[in-house]
Amino acid sequence: MRMLDVIDAKRNGKVLSDEQIQYFVDGVVDNSIPDYQISALLMAIYFQGMEASEQTKLTMAMLESGDQLDLSAIDGIKVDKHSTGGVGDKTSLPLAAMVAATGIPVPMISGRGLGHTGGTLDKLEAIPGFRVSLTEKEFIDQVKEIGLAIVGATGQIAPADARIYGLRDVTDTVDSIPLIASSILSKKLASGTDALVIDVKTGAGAFMKVEADAQKLAHALVEIANGAGVNSMAIISDMNQPLGEKIGNSLEIEESIDILKGKGPQDLMELILTLGSQMVVLGKKADTLDEARELLKQTVTDGSALKKFTQMIEMQGGDTAVIDHPEIMPQAKYHIDIKAQSDGYVTQITADEMGIASMQLGGGRAAKEDQLDYSVGLVLHHKIGDKIKRGDSLVTVYSNQEDISRVEQLIRANFIIGAQVTAPELIHEIITD
Known part of the structure; x- marks a missing residue:
């Protein structure tokens, strides 16, 4: 040949x-x-x-080119979740704890942030002492004991993808759906999970900015994963504005804990319940999405999800005092309000630009080797559609530099006040087949 x-x-x-x-x-x-x-x-x-058969074979060949986890020692249906990335997206943290509290093992292998998107591992490392690097045995033993672990990849996962991805970046073929799907799934399926729920973002802060492209990718991912023997569901969710209210590593841990305490922003909880209900159905702890949603709500009400999150922190070496004292995480020196200069309604909060603003403060990476400042970020006080009066605080900037003029300019250019608009729908589509 x-x-x-x-x-x-x-x-x-x-x-x-x-x-x-x-x-x-x-x-x-x-x-x-x-x-x-x-x-x-x-x-x-x-x-x-590529046709479905080609995409599935490409994914499996890339997956089999490297190491694969064997999770057969863990009883039950193992369910994981993947997101294509967004701004303020700390969904995995409370979601994993809530699903694990229903009795479903959640062995979650996550990544780091780059550019305007945040990484789950970076957020967890804002917790003093938290270890995201576990041995394979430690990872499996922890999931067996408490039903939950969130770690970085170990070993050589999908080495074929590493070389192909590097060439995609320099040949302008990054946005090919078959290549995106095989890249994502060759790494995700190597984790040995039995079922997978996928959150495909669309909008200004997403990789797939056009919804039609997000639909194609979501359907391709579900079709390939199912073809590979991993039961899958997906949703398409909105990333035209940041998710939740907080952007930045320590800040997003705070917001995750708030969610598990029954507080926190409504949009974040809605996304968690939508994704989590699919995970619970795939894990066979509920027959319908509605029944699964109620089970997840109960884990917050009875405190079992917060307990599960606390157990994970303790087993991975983190300081559990963070649950009630988030101030033990790195804290920014300055909290600077950016106030509205006119009356009106919030018409736009460009998600990727808000992520870039946080990155400029030190909360994200422009290059892989960049060091993070876990303490910095943004707190949004309004979302699209909210009524605003002049002098209202739009955003609080958490910074370790007093001069934030460049960041303020970026925020003001992308936090737009104008005539009344309808807030965007958070969940665009649910794909169960």
């Missing part, structure tokens, strides 16, 4: 065979295929697309 023939087949719109796809992935991993031929195939896929 020649790589040239594989490129020719896809360039001409043919369906690649399992053997051709396996040959390609093997050549990526062992470096027998040069970058220019990999790039040529990526471009052919970008223009010609």
Whole structure:
């Protein structure tokens, strides 16, 4: 078999065979295929697309190119969740605890933030002592004992994806749905989970800014995951404005704890209940989404979800005093209000720009090696559709520098006051098949 023939087949719109796809992935991993031929195939896929069978085979070949976790020692249906990333999206933290409190094992492997999107691991590391790096045995033992662990990936997960992703970035093929789907799932399915719920964001702060593209990606992810033997559901959720009220690592831990105490913003809780109800149904603890939603609410009411979160912090070396004393986390020196300069209604809070504002304060990474300031970020006091009077506080900036003129300018340019508008719907679509 020649790589040239594989490129020719896809360039001409043919369906690649399992053997051709396996040959390609093997050549990526062992470096027998040069970058220019990999790039040529990526471009052919970008223009010609892939059918479901091709996407599934590509995902599985990439997955099998590296290490895979064996979670068979954990009883029950293991359920995980993946998000395509957003601003203020701390959903995984309270969600995992609430689902685990229903009796479903949640072995969650998460990532770090880059650019305007925050990372679950970064947020957890704002808790003094919290370890996101566990051995495979520690990870499995913890899920067996308390039903919950949130960690970073260990070992060599989907090495084929690492090389392919690097070439996608420099060949302008990043936004190919088959390539996005195989990249996400080759890593997520390597975690050994039995079921998966996927949150595909759409809007200004999302990777998929156009809803039609988000729909295509969501359906592709569910189809591929189901084809790989992992029961899956998905939702498409709005990321035109930040999720919740707080952006920044320590701040988002505070908001997560508030949710588990029955407080916190309504939009964040609604997203948690929507995703969580799917996880509970997949975990076979409820027959319907409505029944699952009530079970999740009960875990907050009876305190079992907060207890589960506390247990996870303790077992992963964190200081559980954070539950009642969030001030033990890094705290910013300055809290600076940005006030409305006119009356009106909030018409726009551009999510990605708010994320960039937090990044400029030190709360996010422009490059992977950047060090984070866990204490900084933004607290939003209003959402789209809210009525505003001149002098009202729009945003409080948590900063360790007194001069925030550049950040203030960015916020004002993207926190728009105007005529009355309708707030965007949070949940655009639920995909269960």
